[in-house]
Amino acid sequence: MTGEETYRKEYGRQVAKYLAAFGLTEEDLGKLINSSSDNIRDIVNGSVGLSLGKMIKIANVFSVHYYNFADPAYPLPEERHLSPTTRKKIEKRKAIGIMVRDTSNxxxxxxxxxxxxxxxxxxxxxxxxxxxxxxxxxxxxxxxxxxxxxxxxxxxxxxxxxxxxxxxxxxxxxxxxxxxxxxxxxxxxxxxxxxxxxxxxxx
CATH class of the missing domain: 1.10.10.10 (Winged helix-like DNA-binding domain superfamily/Winged helix DNA-binding domain)
Known part of the structure; x- marks a missing residue:
């Protein structure tokens, strides 16, 4: 595995960690950064490259700098410190719940x-x-x-x-x-x- 591939995998794990921590889905994050849920899923899986612009957008959703977002040791922000848009999306997801993905089709x-x-x-x-x-x-x-x-x-x-x-x-x-x-x-x-x-x- 190349260094770039390793970084993509590690970054994907960070995205998954943040989503799980705040109860959000790939679809939610996609809507917050004007991207598709499939693209976010690919990012989580580490199967696509990332532009600096997209990394900044993802980090901004969680109110952290992009270089801190990629650091597994950096502490998660408190929900009260997130932007109103992100907090609203979190509350909506809590209300409607998460549909179980049919991985077996x-x-x-x-x-x-x-x-x-x-x-x-x-x-x-x-x-x-x-x-x-x-x-x-x-x-x-x-x-x-x-x-x-x-x-x-x-x-x-x-x-x-x-x-x-x-x-x-x-x-x-x-x-x-x-x-x-x-x-x-x-x-x-x-x-x-x-x-x-x-x-x-x-x-």
């Missing part, structure tokens, strides 16, 4: 399985799809499934229909979508992939 894998097995050949909701997934995903939110459906690459194959069931969006594979886009609301429900699952209490 089980949710995405299960969604892809359902798509391949024909569960989206007819209109369905994220809540309905959730009921067919691995039991280990019981505590995950259907909103996370919606997020996956709305993003690449799945949004290239899946369409969100104009109609809803209450506040639940309906999704179907694009290749089967035309009849449901043209039919009435009654015809749409008649063609739905339904079971006896009550989705009224699901997000």
């Amino acid at each position: 089980l949710l995405a894998n299960e969604l892809d399985r359902l798509i391949s097995e024909g569960y989206l050949d007819k209109p369905t909701t994220a809540a309905m799809l959730h009921t067919y997934m691995d039991a280990r995903l019981e505590k995950r939110s259907p909103a996370e499934i919606t997020n996956l459906l709305n993003k690449s690459p799945r949004n290239a194959a899946v369409v969100k229909l104009p109609s809803k069931i209450g506040r639940h969006n309906l999704y179907v594979l694009k290749e089967f979508a035309d009849p449901y886009l043209q039919n009435s609301q009654t015809a749409l429900f008649d063609g739905m992939a339904t079971d006896n699952t009550d989705i009224s209490s699901k997000p």
Whole structure:
């Protein structure tokens, strides 16, 4: 490992330490310095180089000089000494909590399985799809499934229909979508992939 690689790894550990100390996430830090959560994650992992400007921005979030931030022996600042913007972000994160990252991609894998097995050949909701997934995903939110459906690459194959069931969006594979886009609301429900699952209490 080169000296630069070693420094990147050590700096990444410092960023992780500060985030953990104040209960912040990569996403929070990204927003505070106008960067992406993926970029912050790469910094934490020590897989990307750092410009002096970015190092200064990160250190400023925690109200320390950049050269002190990189020093593992330098004491962490007290929360009351942080900027109002950073303290506000800390309070917001305390209020909403931290979503557990799906490092195994089980949710995405299960969604892809359902798509391949024909569960989206007819209109369905994220809540309905959730009921067919691995039991280990019981505590995950259907909103996370919606997020996956709305993003690449799945949004290239899946369409969100104009109609809803209450506040639940309906999704179907694009290749089967035309009849449901043209039919009435009654015809749409008649063609739905339904079971006896009550989705009224699901997000």
